[in-house]
């Protein structure tokens with residue numbers, strides 16, 4: 129039975145992986161045409177599984193399964209019980225947007241796996257005494273606006289006016305994109321649920337690192353997620369003729385940005401556990417025979433301990449000042465994201481661990497260096513995360529891969545988790 133469920137999940141991941149904004153490689157960004165097509169396809173799968181589907185004002189796809197009110201329920205005591213009213217809601221999900229030239233698993237796995245698990249429970253005739261919402265968040269990667277978690281921030285009522293001001297490469301603001309999506313005015317959404325109505329949020333995700341592979345385990349449980357800061361930096365010098373301007377008279381914005389990048393890397397290397405990345409850089413005017421007058425680039429800095437990340441940011445700030453002063457460049461910083469490290473809910477994590485132990489024999493606790501929707505969702509409700517082994521720990525790459533066998537283990541864990549939660553409810 130399990131192998132047929134894995135096959136269904138793999139087929140869904142493959143089919144969704146073909147929906148892209150860039151022919152020949154997988155790229156789906158916030159509210160893009162491919163994102164809307166992805167929502168249609170996943171929405172249809174949600175409906176087949178018996179979920180009622182809606183899309184919210186920030187493009188999140190939400191499939192809801194009402195508690196099986198009136199159906200025979202068996203509690204921990206073994207006696208038939210009436211469900212307590214009103215039932216609470218369990219949230220399951222992850223994101224449907226991707227990085228550029230992405231793999232098929234980062235995000236979609238955490239949306240599709242719960243759909244397959246809920247369909248299987250329905251096939252078995254099992255009803256849950258709580259509501260379930262499966263959420264496909266519209267934005268987690270921060271590719272289009274260099275600011276991540278717009279989807280979960282919208283769902284959790286954490287989107288703020290300054291978030292709407294970021295602009296994409298075409299100059300469209302977040303507000304502009306949301307107004308186009310909603311066909312008119314956009315108002316900042318309230319949280320989709322009151323905290324007291326929720327049971328928690330559980331996200332399944334590939335590990336995106338090598339630990340589970342090294343430990344020869346299919347799945348593990350996340351204990352905490354590293355904190356993260358992202359910035360957009362602009363270096364402004366003076367464009368000029370590349371053949372006639374002597375080196376000592378130049379104010380080359382790219383030379384400054386490159387010196388800064390090397391310094392950032394050095395700070396990352398000498399600070400244990402710190403990761404610092406400049407992942408996108410644009411040079412203007414951008415010609416072989418013109419001195420770069422302006423450089424705009426991103427900066428992403430992460431650490432499991434917020435105090436270490438903050439100290440590193442101070443060093444990086446001083447470095448930028450030194451480089452700018454020495455080279456007579458102007459530099460401007462825009463903070464596009466700031467998330468403290470979060471600790472997963474001990475109670476929900478313990479439940480998930482019990483299910484991992486039941487299915488896999490033993491569990492493993494991991495800290496996530498990658499960001500996840502759970503970071504923002506933790507402001508709304510207790511969060512737990514299940515990691516699935518991925519080949520060579522590779523992610524944000526088209527070769528990203530999790531084996532059908534490991535997906536089967538993760539499915540079994542989800543089914544076990546839902547069944548135990550229902551029994552204890």
Ligand code: GLV
Pocket residue numbers: 268269497498499500
């Ligand atoms: C998301 O994948 C992130 O960690 O940047």
Ligand code: MN
Pocket residue numbers: 223234235268333499500
């Ligand atoms: Mn992800």
Ligand code: MN
Pocket residue numbers: 227234269524
């Ligand atoms: Mn990612």
